[in-house]
Amino acid sequence: MKSIIHGLTLARLAQxxxxxxxxxxxxxxxxxxxxxxxxxxxxxxSNPSITFxxxxxxxxxxDCPDGSDEPGTSACSxxxxxxxSYASDLASDNASRSIALPGFYCKNKGHQPSYVxxxxxNDGVCDYDLCCDGSDEWAxxxxxxxxxxxxxxxxxxxxxxxxxxxxxxxxxxxxxxxxAEAGRLRKQVEDRIQSLEAEIQGSALKVKSLETALADAxxxxxxxxxxxxxxxxxxxxxIQTAKDRIEELRESLVEIREQRDTGKSRLAELEGxxxxxxxxxxxxxxxxxxxxxxxxxxxxxxxxxxxxxNDAQDRDxxxxxxxxxxxxxxxxxxxxxxxESDVDVLYKIxxxxxxxxxxxxxxxxRDLRILLVENGVIAATPASGEESKTLTDARDALRAAQDSxxxxxxxxxxxxxxxxxxxxxxxxxRALKGRCISKDSGEYNYELCWxxxxxxxxxxxxxxxxxxxFVRIDSVTVDDDLPPDGKGLGSxxxxxxxxxxxxxxxxxxxxxxxxxxxxxxxxxxxxxxxEEKCVYRMEVGTPAVCDISGxxxxxxxxxxx
Numbered sequence: 186m187k188s189i190i191h192g193l194t195l196a197r198l199a200q201x202x203x204x205x206x207x208x209x210x211x212x213x214x215x216x217x218x219x220x221x222x223x224x225x226x227x228x229x230x231s232n233p234s235i236t237f238x239x240x241x242x243x244x245x246x247x248d249c250p251d252g253s254d255e256p257g258t259s260a261c262s263x264x265x266x267x268x269x270s271y272a273s274d275l276a277s278d279n280a281s282r283s284i285a286l287p288g289f290y291c292k293n294k295g296h297q298p299s300y301v302x303x304x305x306x307n308d309g310v311c312d313y314d315l316c317c318d319g320s321d322e323w324a325x326x327x328x329x330x331x332x333x334x335x336x337x338x339x340x341x342x343x344x345x346x347x348x349x350x351x352x353x354x355x356x357x358x359x360x361x362x363x364x365a366e367a368g369r370l371r372k373q374v375e376d377r378i379q380s381l382e383a384e385i386q387g388s389a390l391k392v393k394s395l396e397t398a399l400a401d402a403x404x405x406x407x408x409x410x411x412x413x414x415x416x417x418x419x420x421x422x423x424i425q426t427a428k429d430r431i432e433e434l435r436e437s438l439v440e441i442r443e444q445r446d447t448g449k450s451r452l453a454e455l456e457g458x459x460x461x462x463x464x465x466x467x468x469x470x471x472x473x474x475x476x477x478x479x480x481x482x483x484x485x486x487x488x489x490x491x492x493x494x495n496d497a498q499d500r501d502x503x504x505x506x507x508x509x510x511x512x513x514x515x516x517x518x519x520x521x522x523x524x525e526s527d528v529d530v531l532y533k534i535x536x537x538x539x540x541x542x543x544x545x546x547x548x549x550x551r552d553l554r555i556l557l558v559e560n561g562v563i564a565a566t567p568a569s570g571e572e573s574k575t576l577t578d579a580r581d582a583l584r585a586a587q588d589s590x591x592x593x594x595x596x597x598x599x600x601x602x603x604x605x606x607x608x609x610x611x612x613x614x615r616a617l618k619g620r621c622i623s624k625d626s627g628e629y630n631y632e633l634c635w636x637x638x639x640x641x642x643x644x645x646x647x648x649x650x651x652x653x654x655f656v657r658i659d660s661v662t663v664d665d666d667l668p669p670d671g672k673g674l675g676s677x678x679x680x681x682x683x684x685x686x687x688x689x690x691x692x693x694x695x696x697x698x699x700x701x702x703x704x705x706x707x708x709x710x711x712x713x714x715x716e717e718k719c720v721y722r723m724e725v726g727t728p729a730v731c732d733i734s735g736x737x738x739x740x741x742x743x744x745x746x
Contacts, residue, residue: 209221210242210243210256210257211243211256211257211320211323212243212256212257212258212286212289212290212306213256213257213286213290214286214287214290214298214300217230217256217286220253221239221242221256223239224239225238225239226238226239227239227241227242227254229248229249229250229251229253229254229285230249230251230253230285230286231249231250231251231253231283231285232249232250232251235248235249235250237254241254242254242255242256243255243256243257243258245258245260246260247260247261247264249261249285250264250282251264251282251283251284251285252264252284252285252286252303253285253286255303256286256289256290257289257306257323258303258306258307259303259304259305259306259307259308261284261303262284262302262303262304262306264282264283264284284303286303287300288300288301288302288303289301289302289303289305289306289316289321291315291316291317291318291320291321292318292320293316293317293318293335293339294318294333294335295317295335295336295339296317296335296336296338296339296342297339297342299315299316300315301315301316301321305321306321306322307321307322307323307324307326308322308326309322309326309327309329310322310329311329311331313331313334313338316331317333317334317335317338317339318333318334318335319331319332319333319334345669349671352671352705352706353704353731355706356704356705356706356728356731357728357731357732359706359728359731360613360728360729360730360731360732363613363616363617363728363729364611364612364613364616366615366616367608367611367612367613367614367615367616368611368612370615370616371604371612371615374600374603374604375604377600378597378600378601378604381593381596381597381600382597384593385590385593385594385597388586388589388590388593389590391586391590392583392586392587392590395579395582395583395586396583398579398582398583399576399579399580399583402573402575402576402579402580403576404555405551405555405575406572406573406575406576435505435508438502438505442502456486459482460482460486462478462479462482463479463482463483466479607657607658608636608658609658609680609729609730613729614635614636614658614729616729617635617636617708617727617729618635618636618637619634619635619636619637620634620635620708621633621634621635621637622708622709622710622725623710624709624710624711624713626713628643628644628645629641629642629643629644630642630644631652631710631713631723633700633710633723633725635682636655636682637654637655638651638652638653638654638655638684638687639651639652639653639684639687639698639700639721639723640652650687650688650696651687651688651696652684652687652688652696652697652698652721653683653684653685653686653687653696653697653698653721654684654685654686654687655682655683655684656683656684656685656686657682657683658680658681658682658683659680659681659682659683660678660679660680660681661678661679661681661699661701662677662678662679663675663676663677663678663679663701664676671705672705672709672711672726673703673711673724674701674703674724675703679701679702679703679730680701680702680730681699681700681701681702682699682700682702683697683698683699683700684697684698684699684700685697687719690718690719693718693719694718694719694720695719696719696720696721697719697720697721698721698722698723699720699721699722699723700722700723700725701722701723701724701725702725702726702727702729702730703724703725703726703727703730704726704727704728704730704731704732705726705727705728705731706726706728707726707727707728708725708726708727708728709725709726709727710723710724710725711724711725711726712724
């Protein structure tokens with residue numbers, strides 16, 4: 186019983202408080218209610234020098250230069266800083282003629298309150314997207330009556346809002362995963378840089394060591410005493426020339442004999458055909474061409490012809506065609522041995538020395554020769570056209586080591602440049618670089634490859650059209666309405682990617698693309714437009730920009746979803 190009495194007391198108290206609170210004029214929101222408390226006089230909000238009776242509020246006549254006396258009508262919807270002066274504000278030269286109120290206030294009970302532009306008040310249209318309770322059409326112009334739909338619209342909005350919040354949570358989670366992946370990739374680059382710096386130090390030491398080894402090999406090469414091969418003497422050259430010439434003649438003889446045998450066989454075959462033709466043709470057949478051919482063959486057969494070759498000649502040719510090593514007529518090795526040179530004699534003297542002494546003598550002779558060559562006493566050994574294998578190997582090893590060091594330095598430079606690049610807030614775009622997404626847009630497929638390029642692909646085939654190559658990360662300010670599904674840019678500063686220097690446009694500039702990003706659960710191309718000739722704009726959703734503004738700082742775009 187006491188609880189019932191207590192409840193009734195609270196109800197009466199609430200009614201008393203509500204009755205004591207003055208009601209606001211139509212169209213006034215709670216943020217501006219303080220300007221309308223007086224029931225006697227009203228003061229223009231932006232022009233406090235102008236006052237008049239409160240009964241003139243919402244009388245469908247604009248008394249204040251800022252329109253604050255008509256919060257519930259469209260009487261002052263035309264006002265701006267360029268509006269002409271009226272008698273009511275002649276006394277004030279600095280009177281503000283910009284509308285002081287944000288619009289007609291709709292309570293939208295069951296949904297979210299909102300403001301409708303004054304121009305839409307009593308225009309005969311139900312603006313349910315902003316004023317779901319229909320209060321903006323209170324005058325029922327043209328018999329229009331806008332029913333209150335806030336309950337259904339609010340229910341649907343709350344349902345979509347819940348989905349948006351879930352999507353935002355999932356998108357934020359994915360962004361954290363991208364940031365973690367970007368951090369891992371950056372750590373790999375940093376570790377690789379440390380590894381490369383150590384490898385380059387080792388490679389530089391190796392190159393220096395190989396340079397020293399090559400210099401020593403070249404020094405040894407200059408002082409080397411070369412044993413004569415005999416091939417450089419006049420007699421040796423003459424013998425080699427004669428040997429080569431005889432071999433060429435032998436090969437030519439074999440080839441010509443093969444050609445003779447082939448011709449002989451073909452001649453015998455043709456003679457056989459003509460003999461058969463002569464024996465079997467019909468002499469009564471009156472064909473002058475056939476008769477003429479038979480007579481010619483008979484004349485040819487009656488003539489004496491020398492025989493082509495005989496067995497004795499063939500035996501002689503067989504013997505001539507044999508290699509000299511088989512006939513034994515000429516033993517070239519006897520003629521190729523030249524006279525011993527001074528160097529050969531020197532080598533033979535070394536053969537009689539003990540092994541230990543032989544090595545010591547050989548090294549001392551080499552050192553002495555190098556010393557004499559370097560001081561200009563004797564000439565260096567003339568180049569023979571070929572260098573020793575030791576010198577070739579030393580030079581190849583040095584060249585390979587230098588190439589390896591150059592490759593390592595180029596890789597190091599590339600990784601350092603990569604670390605210096607702008608990959609956005611928390612390096613998040615490092616995790617996306619190289620990935621591609623596309624959108625089917627009627628005649629074309631459009632492809633965006635993160636931080637690489639944008640491409641237009643015709644469905645009819647043919648080559649692809651480059652719409653731009655990635656240049657930099659930027660930011661742009663947008664002011665768009667956000668669709669119910671959240672796939673839009675909304676309003677505020679947004680991260681943008683600029684792609685420039687694409688394929689040249691006929692009779693126009695090189696193609697370029699501005700990719701404007703907004704928060705979304707998945708990477709998705711929403712919209713493609715051509716703002717100017719060959720200047721494209723893509724609106725793209727990605728979790729990479731969730732919880733960041735266009736300037737790359739946290740917390741700037743949480744309202745996108």
